[in-house]
Amino acid sequence: MSQTLSAMPAPATNLAVASPLPDNERKPLTKKELAADHPTWCPGCGDFSVLALYFKLIEKRKLQHEKFTTISGIGCSSRFPYFVQAHGAHFIHGRALPFASGISLSRPDLHVFAFSGDGDAFSIGGNHFNHTARKNIKMTLVVMDNWVYGLTKKQTSPTSPLGFKSKTDQWGALDFPINPMKQAIAAGATFVARTTHTNPNHVLQMMEAAMDHDGFSFIECLSECVEFYEGAFDSSNPRKGGVFNLVPPDHDVTDELEAYKLADSPFPGYFGVLYKIARPTKNAKEAEVNRNAMEKFKGLKDWQILQKNFDRMK
Amino acid sequence: MSDSTTTTQPTGGVPRVPRVSKVSEAVIRIAGNSQDGIQAIGGFLARLAGRSEQEVMTFMTIPSTISGGPSIFQVRIGSGEVLSAGDEADILLAFYQHSYEDHIGSLKKGGIVLYDSDHVELKPEWQKDYHHVGIPISSLTVEAIGGTAKDKGKNIYALGLVARMFDLNVPKLEALIHERFGGKDQSIVKNALSAFHAGYSYCVGDLIETFRFAESEKREGAQVVMNGNEALGYGLIAAGVRFGAGYPITPWSDIMELLRRELPKYGGSFIQCEDEIASISMAIGASYAGRVAVTGSSGPGISLKTEALGWAVMAEVPLVICDIQRGGPSTGMPTNVEQSDLNIACFGSHGDAPRVVIAPANVEDCFYTAIEAVNIARQYNVPVIILSDQAIATRIEAFPEPDLEKLCQDITPDLTPVANYKPYDLSAPDGIVPRVVPGTRIANGKYPIATGLEHDEMGHPTGSPKLHQQMTTKRRKKLQALAATLPTPKIYGPPEGNVLLVGWGSTQGPIREAVDRARAAGDSISGLTLRHLNPLPDGLENIFSGFHHVLVVELNDEGLYGYGQLAGLLRARFTDPRIRGVNKSDGLTWKVRDILERVRTTLATLKKT
Numbered sequence: 001m002s003q004t005l006s007a008m009p010a011p012a013t014n015l016a017v018a019s020p021l022p023d024n025e026r027k028p029l030t031k032k033e034l035a036a037d038h039p040t041w042c043p044g045c046g047d048f049s050v051l052a053l054y055f056k057l058i059e060k061r062k063l064q065h066e067k068f069t070t071i072s073g074i075g076c077s078s079r080f081p082y083f084v085q086a087h088g089a090h091f092i093h094g095r096a097l098p099f100a101s102g103i104s105l106s107r108p109d110l111h112v113f114a115f116s117g118d119g120d121a122f123s124i125g126g127n128h129f130n131h132t133a134r135k136n137i138k139m140t141l142v143v144m145d146n147w148v149y150g151l152t153k154k155q156t157s158p159t160s161p162l163g164f165k166s167k168t169d170q171w172g173a174l175d176f177p178i179n180p181m182k183q184a185i186a187a188g189a190t191f192v193a194r195t196t197h198t199n200p201n202h203v204l205q206m207m208e209a210a211m212d213h214d215g216f217s218f219i220e221c222l223s224e225c226v227e228f229y230e231g232a233f234d235s236s237n238p239r240k241g242g243v244f245n246l247v248p249p250d251h252d253v254t255d256e257l258e259a260y261k262l263a264d265s266p267f268p269g270y271f272g273v274l275y276k277i278a279r280p281t282k283n284a285k286e287a288e289v290n291r292n293a294m295e296k297f298k299g300l301k302d303w304q305i306l307q308k309n310f311d312r313m314k
Numbered sequence: 315m316s317d318s319t320t321t322t323q324p325t326g327g328v329p330r331v332p333r334v335s336k337v338s339e340a341v342i343r344i345a346g347n348s349q350d351g352i353q354a355i356g357g358f359l360a361r362l363a364g365r366s367e368q369e370v371m372t373f374m375t376i377p378s379t380i381s382g383g384p385s386i387f388q389v390r391i392g393s394g395e396v397l398s399a400g401d402e403a404d405i406l407l408a409f410y411q412h413s414y415e416d417h418i419g420s421l422k423k424g425g426i427v428l429y430d431s432d433h434v435e436l437k438p439e440w441q442k443d444y445h446h447v448g449i450p451i452s453s454l455t456v457e458a459i460g461g462t463a464k465d466k467g468k469n470i471y472a473l474g475l476v477a478r479m480f481d482l483n484v485p486k487l488e489a490l491i492h493e494r495f496g497g498k499d500q501s502i503v504k505n506a507l508s509a510f511h512a513g514y515s516y517c518v519g520d521l522i523e524t525f526r527f528a529e530s531e532k533r534e535g536a537q538v539v540m541n542g543n544e545a546l547g548y549g550l551i552a553a554g555v556r557f558g559a560g561y562p563i564t565p566w567s568d569i570m571e572l573l574r575r576e577l578p579k580y581g582g583s584f585i586q587c588e589d590e591i592a593s594i595s596m597a598i599g600a601s602y603a604g605r606v607a608v609t610g611s612s613g614p615g616i617s618l619k620t621e622a623l624g625w626a627v628m629a630e631v632p633l634v635i636c637d638i639q640r641g642g643p644s645t646g647m648p649t650n651v652e653q654s655d656l657n658i659a660c661f662g663s664h665g666d667a668p669r670v671v672i673a674p675a676n677v678e679d680c681f682y683t684a685i686e687a688v689n690i691a692r693q694y695n696v697p698v699i700i701l702s703d704q705a706i707a708t709r710i711e712a713f714p715e716p717d718l719e720k721l722c723q724d725i726t727p728d729l730t731p732v733a734n735y736k737p738y739d740l741s742a743p744d745g746i747v748p749r750v751v752p753g754t755r756i757a758n759g760k761y762p763i764a765t766g767l768e769h770d771e772m773g774h775p776t777g778s779p780k781l782h783q784q785m786t787t788k789r790r791k792k793l794q795a796l797a798a799t800l801p802t803p804k805i806y807g808p809p810e811g812n813v814l815l816v817g818w819g820s821t822q823g824p825i826r827e828a829v830d831r832a833r834a835a836g837d838s839i840s841g842l843t844l845r846h847l848n849p850l851p852d853g854l855e856n857i858f859s860g861f862h863h864v865l866v867v868e869l870n871d872e873g874l875y876g877y878g879q880l881a882g883l884l885r886a887r888f889t890d891p892r893i894r895g896v897n898k899s900d901g902l903t904w905k906v907r908d909i910l911e912r913v914r915t916t917l918a919t920l921k922k923t
Contacts, residue, residue, distance in 0.1 A: 033759060037774055066729075066755045069603075081763050082774055087752035089602055089764040092625050098559075098592035102599025102607065103752065105583055106557045110603070110752055128595075131588035286583050286680065293578035304721035305579050308552055310715060311492070313538045314365060 028062045031055045046197035046223030047144050053203045054142075057281070058086075060204075061211065068111040071100040073125060075117035076151045077144040077223070094125030097132040097141065104139045105283060107148040111211070118159040119149050121176045126158070130190055134188035135210060136215045137283040142207070144197075144223035145180060147232050154228040160234060161267075164229075180220045181263030185256060185275050190274040191217035192259065197224065198237045199244060209273060215281045236268030247272030280308040334481070337525045339392030341400035342476065342615045343420055345413035348376055348385035351469035352409075356387035357710065358473055358490050363391045364539035364712030365486055367530040369818055371823065373399030373712040375901065376649050382419040382760060384412055389626045389710075390758055393530040397830075399709065401905040405479070407472055407718030409451070418444065424524055428475060430468070438766040447522055448477065451513075458512035458583045459505045467509040482663075484514065523683070536715045542706035544777045545551055546636060549684025552718060554725035555634065556582030559596035561589055564648045566612040566638040573608070585835020590618035594635070598622060602631050604751040606688050610636030612704075613646055623697055624663035627789060629773075630738070630747075631696075632691035633768075634684070639703040641901045645819055650901030651705040654870040654881035659699045660848040663868055666786055670694070671699040671848035675822035678713035680706060681847070685721060692725060695749060696790045699845065705903045706820040720755035733757040736771045737762035738785065744795035745788035793849045798848045804862075807833060809838030814861040815896075817868065818844045818880055820901030824904040825867055832910060847880070855888055864893045865916060867909055872897040894920075897905040 035057045041047050058068070065086045072078035074093035081088030100114040121129050121143045132141075148166065149155040155168040159180065163172035184192045191213040195206045203221060210217035222233045224265040234240040247270045252258060259275035297305045318363055344352045363370035369392050377383030386691075390400040402422040408414040408429040414436070421427065423443050427604025429436065431448035440446075455468040470491070477487055491510060495503045545567045550558075556577060573584040587593040590611055598607035611619060614639050617830070626633045639655045659671045670690055680702060687698040727749075732813050734757065735750045750762065763773035768782045776782075805814075807829050817825045819829035822843040829841040842857060844850070858864050866881035872895050872906040881895040896906070896912045 036761075036763075064755070065759070066753050069752045071599075082765075085759065086761050087754075089599075089629070090599075090762070090767060092621055092766055095591060095595040095622065098595035099599035099602070101585075101592075102557070102559065102596040102601070103603040105585060105596075106600040106605065106607070107603045107753065127588055128592055131592070136765070163908060235713055243894040286578075288584075290578045290581050294581060297579050301722075302580055302724070303552075306548065306722060307718050309548060309576070310538050310718065313361075313540050313544075314536050314715070 022065070026064060028059045029064065030059065030146075033065075034058060035083065035086050037082045039083045040079055042225075042227045044224075044226040045076070046146065046221075046225070047077055049081075049197040049200055050115075050144055050203065050221055050223060051080065052140065053200055054080075054084070054209075056086060056204055057207045057211065061208070063111065067109075069100075069103055070112060071103070071112065071114045072096050073116055073120040075120045075149075076146075077115055077117035078120055079090075080115040083100070094120055094123070095128065095130040096120065097125060097139075100139050100141075101132060101135075101137045104137050105286060108283065108287075114139055114141045116143045117150075117159045118143060118145045118147065118178075118180075122158040122180060122183065126178075129183070129211075130187040132220065133184055133190075133216050135287050136188070136279055137282045138215055139215045140207070140210045140213075140219070142210075142219045142221055143180065146223050146225035146229055148225050148229040149245060150225045150228055165259060166228075181274055182260060184218050184220075185260050185263060188256075189218050189275070189278050190215040190277050191273070193217075193219045193261075193273045194222075194269070195219060196222040196233060196236055196244070196271060198222075198233070198239070205295050206273070209276075213276065215279065233268070236271075238308075242268060244268070245270050247274060247313050253277075324415055329840055334524050338394055338528045338530050339390065339396065340405065340456060340480065340525065340527075341388065341390045341403045342405045342407065342818050343386060343388040343417060344407045344472070345384070345386045345417045346380045346409035346469075348383055350385075350409060352385060352387045354494070355469050355473045355476070356492070357388045357475070358487060359389045359482075360710040360712070361490055361539045362482060362486055363389075364537040366483060366527075367395035367533050367537070368527065368712070369530075370539070370710065370712050370777060371399045373705070374708055375910045376708075378473055384410075384416065386413075391527065393528045393634040397526065397827040398710065398906060399903070401907050402650070405476075407476070409468070410473075411552055413434065413817065414868065417658045428472075428479075430624035445522060449516060451475075452745065454488055454516065455509055459508050467505060467574055469688070470506045471513040472507040472698050474510040475516060476513075477510070478514045478516065479524050481520075481524060493566055497550075507592075516611050533714070537712040538715045539710060539712045540709055541568075541710045542674070542677045542702055543568040543638065543708070545677050546674070546678035546684050546700065546707075547576070549633070549681035550688065551576060551580065551604060552681070552716070552722045553685040553688035555608050555684075555688060555721045556580055556605055557592040557597070557600040558582075558584040558610075559600070559614060560584070560609055561591075561593050561611065561613045562585055563615045565640060566610050566636060567702045568616070569610055569636060569638070590615040591622060593621040594622040595632075598626050598631055598633055601626075601633050602629070602751070604753070605725050606632045606634060606691050608634045608636065610638065610700075612638045612640050613642050613648065614644065616655060616662070620658065620662040621664075623669065624665060624667045624715060625766040626697040627663070627667040627669055628665075628766045628905065630695040630789070632695050632749075634687045634691055635697060635699045635805060637699055638707045639701065641899070647901045649702050649704065651820065651869060651898060651903055652901060653703060653821070653868050654879065656818070656847060656883070659701050660883065666790070668696070668790050669848065670696055670698040670846075670910060671701055671798065673844050674706065675818035675819060675845060675876065676713075677709065677711035681713075681716060681843070684721075688725070690796065692749075693794055694746060696792060699827070701819060703820050706739060712898045727753075729753045729756060734758040734760065735762055737764070737773050737787070738769060740784055740788060744772060744794065749810070759821075777836065797849035797852065800849070800851035802851050802857070803842055803844055805842055805857060809840070810860040811838035811840050812861065812918070813837075813839040813865060814858065815841045815909070815913070816844065816864060816866045816880070816884070817841070821867055821869065824906050824909060827906045828909040828913075844880070847883070848882075850887060854884075855890070858888065858890055858892065862892065863917065863920070864890065865896045865913060866893060867896045867912075869899065869904065871899045
């Protein structure tokens with residue numbers, strides 16, 4: 001009945017196949033090989049430090065270009081993929097997590113990193129944050145939290161503290177802010193960490209721990225917006241007279257209530273891994289469903305599996 | 315135009331002596347409540363027809379309530395071609411008073427009402443027009459299989475009655491009952507067979523005439539029987555789709571349930587997401603990562619997906635979106651049919667966002683359209699919307715079994731390293747660049763970014779007016795290249811005449827039947843079904859020029875200016891004043907006689923002006 005030939009040939013590739021070095025002879029990527037566009041962030045922006053440490057992470061962990069993807073939504077932070085020389089995607093506002101989930105769940109060979117901001121992750125993308133966390137989809141999410149909408153020039157964000165004067169709250173923010181740590185723990189995230197751009201070693205440490213976590217790993221990285229919220233995080237920066245409190249060494253990271261209490265401490269609070277548990281990932285559970293389903297059709301070609309359905313519909 | 319049909323029907327008043335009439339087709343309407351399992355009777359009859367080399371088409375209504383409520387299932391079985399589910403029923407099987415009163419109007423004069431005399435009190439004023447046969451179906455079912463479960467099994471009892479009336483093939487029906495209820499508790503199969511035989515043994519033949527279907531022409535090869543959602547779902551699997559994401563909404567949900575159940579057998583996954591936006595985003599993510607993925611929805615869900623759809627257009631990532639249309643706007647009529655999503659399918663999303671829209675014309679076409687959609691998506695790196703609707707989604711048809719060995723395709727991404735890659739190469743022929751997906755090593759160390767920002771050839775953002783113009787042109791040219799490959803649709807009937815009825819999607823059957831009827835009555839009328847709606851195929855203006863009137867028959871509103879959504883599109887495309895709309899939006903499929911009546915009144919109005 002269909003008037004169009006339904007089977008079209010697979011798109012032919014017109015690109016010459018390269019003969020690059022075999023994997024075992026490849027050196028770790030250098031910053032030069034990893035850097036793409038020059039970042040468009042304002043001078044002094046905290047996001048520069050996150051980018052530099054991402055490069056360091058990839059170099060240190062010897063990830064090659066094609067082994068990972070860098071995904072983002074919309075916002076200052078979300079310009080990230082353009083600055084990284086690797087496969088990446090700049091998706092729509094708030095939806096980086098479901099997009100990244102699509103990659104994670106269909107391509108177990110890739111490491112998926114998502115970068116987001118407080119507006120992107122907790123406001124327009126709040127629903128996805130909760131559900132990606134509870135499903136424990138394997139990926140690393142770094143939220144560069146600056147407590148303000150920067151790209152659109154100073155509106156109140158979901159993490160802006162009460163009383164913060166913005167263009168949409170000239171008299172000071174009225175709405176109670178989100179606490180990202182509490183939000184993540186309550187949503188069922190299995191790795192919840194907090195760091196700040198002014199402590200590079202700590203940022204790298206958190207990124208490494210997040211990358212090694214089998215599941216949804218979430219880092220909130222305070223990242224100052226020097227243009228619209230200057231000095232927001234000074235009280236967490238020893239160089240500005242603040243205090244940088246590490247999570248106490250005796251904290252049990254698997255204790256949800258203790259983690260919640262730490263998360264609830266008034267600013268500057270604690271930095272480090274607040275919560276980390278082992279729970280099977282969505283990826284692993286789906287793979288198990290598939291193993292069980294495929295076991296019953298072992299040795300059959302795809303069309304033969306489908307034929308079994310059609311035979312029942314005769 | 316005449317309403318006469320060429321088929322033989324069981325008519326002729328009330329026979330004194332029971333007799334057997336040979337019929338070429340019959341329309342049976344079963345009316346009850348949604349929990350009575352009347353869909354099961356319809357399903358058995360449809361499947362039997364498929365196995366008996368007969369054609370079959372069904373039509374059902376389901377209440378959009380959580381449980382219960384009046385429901386009907388109409389099945390039309392024929393030895394010849396069956397194009398629609400039938401305007402009028404030959405037989406009405408009524409389980410309740412409301413079934414009887416609400417549906418007697420759909421029975422043709424002289425038709426037979428079989429009613430459950432335990433629940434229905436007949437109306438004397440209707441007795442002269444219809445042959446009434448009361449059977450205490452409920453109590454006889456209880457008698458046959460024991461009476462603990464309330465009213466369970468009376469559907470199968472009724473199936474036995476129908477089997478007797480139409481001299482249906484009992485061993486085949488028994489086999490179907492075994493297939494349906496086997497695997498469960500053996501007592502269930504036993505009860506079902508008891509109910510069936512009790513119904514079959516009831517002496518309907520003493521009360522009224524019975525019927526026998528004329529022999530069908532022998533067909534080569536087997537037929538398969540399924541509904542449109544099943545055909546679409548299995549078509550996607552045949553096409554090689556191994557990832558999808560969705561959110562439950564009627565009438566799309568069946569497809570996601572099917573894919574969730576089936577894809578793991580092939581190592582694939584279908585993910586139920588937190589919302590419609592997450593679904594399309596996740597599908598796009600998976601598509602970006604290599605293999606064409608699918609999402610879908612109905613009604614409000616489609617509205618929610620349009621922003622992300624625009625990203626797939628901009629980033630040139632392939633995707634298949636199933637839109638199983640229902641009545642709108644807003645929550646609208648979730649379990650009714652409407653063809654009112656054409657505009658959002660073709661244009662929904664901000665900016666200039668060209669995408670492909672294909673509407674399958676029947677259940678069989680759903681299967682092949684799914685494969686076609688996947689192949690267009692991956693060849694042109696563009697989202698493709700399959701515009702189905704509630705009527706096709708839920709109706710059952712029999713069609714020749716597809717050659718799965720030949721049709722099933724493997725679309726695993728090729729990760730072989732490449733020398734260099736420009737994802738948005740402006741020098742590519744027709745703007746089409748084969749995709750290189752994540753996981754592929756690129757020897758020159760320059761990697762692509764997929765993006766929704768206007769971009770340069772590597773995917774990096776640009777504010778260049780020239781590049782925006784060039785990239786916009788590139789995205790458009792791909793679809794123009796596709797349009798040039800699309801076949802000109804075939805006219806149903808002669809290529810010249812007075813009236814051309816143009817339709818799309820599920821209205822193909824009723825339109826063709828209307829053409830058959832009108833031509834039999836001497837009218838000069840032909841039909842045309844468009845499957846490719848965006849882009850439109852070439853050659854339509856030549857077809858239109860063969861007719862005095864081009865009437866576009868659609869299940870949507872005539873709009874502010876008197877044109878339905880396709881009529882508006884065709885008017886904009888061809889600026890042809892002969893194009894006019896024939897529309898309705900009552901949430902029901904077109905009846906053949908309504909199409910003919912509306913054509914008549916439209917022509918009469920034109921004559922006056």
